[in-house]
Amino acid sequence: MPEKETIERAHEDAREGKSPSTQAGEFVREEMHHIREGKHGAASPQQAIAIGLSKARRAGVKLKPPKRGRASSRTRKQATRDYRKGQSHSRRKTSSRRSRATSRALRRKGRQAASRQALSRQGRSAAQHRSSLSRSQAARKAARTRGVAGRHRAGQRGARTRRSHRSR
Numbered sequence: 001m002p003e004k005e006t007i008e009r010a011h012e013d014a015r016e017g018k019s020p021s022t023q024a025g026e027f028v029r030e031e032m033h034h035i036r037e038g039k040h041g042a043a044s045p046q047q048a049i050a051i052g053l054s055k056a057r058r059a060g061v062k063l064k065p066p067k068r069g070r071a072s073s074r075t076r077k078q079a080t081r082d083y084r085k086g087q088s089h090s091r092r093k094t095s096s097r098r099s100r101a102t103s104r105a106l107r108r109k110g111r112q113a114a115s116r117q118a119l120s121r122q123g124r125s126a127a128q129h130r131s132s133l134s135r136s137q138a139a140r141k142a143a144r145t146r147g148v149a150g151r152h153r154a155g156q157r158g159a160r161t162r163r164s165h166r167s168r
Contacts, residue, residue: 002055006030010061018145020063027059028052032114041109045122048113050075057082 010023031052042048057063065079
């Protein structure tokens with residue numbers, strides 16, 4: 001069950017018109033915190049992200065399941081199930097037995113999945129699967145929703161990066 005704060009942050013993102021993936025990011029963030037504080041572990045950063053996305057879908061975030069060919073059929077089926085559950089308003093409590101089994105299994109996993117190095121590696125490998133056009137468009141869209149102060153900061157950061165690359 002996601003924390004109240006996380007759900008509230010996701011609702012706030014929705015009110016601000018941010019994309020479903022941004023809203024779901026709050027749940028993934030929560031998952032990383034749980035792993036770091038030792039509540040449970042994960043086999044890999046991908047598993048931790050999957051758990052967060054599943055929680056987001058079940059909490060009602062309109063994050064569509066992946067299309068055919070983008071993920072395994074098993075993952076897609078589970079994502080579809082989570083999505084439907086989040087969009088319907090029938091709230092049935094998870095059986096305590098199942099819940100306990102899941103958390104016990106996750107407690108046996110390691111804590112390295114949420115380390116800085118692991119997340120950095122995951123981010124880089126995810127970016128490699130995207131075209132430069134797609135990355136560029138995402139950056140442009142992010143800049144539009146940033147606001148004046150945010151754009152200013154980003155511009156300064158870019159200038160600093162260019163300056164450091166020029167001296168090489």
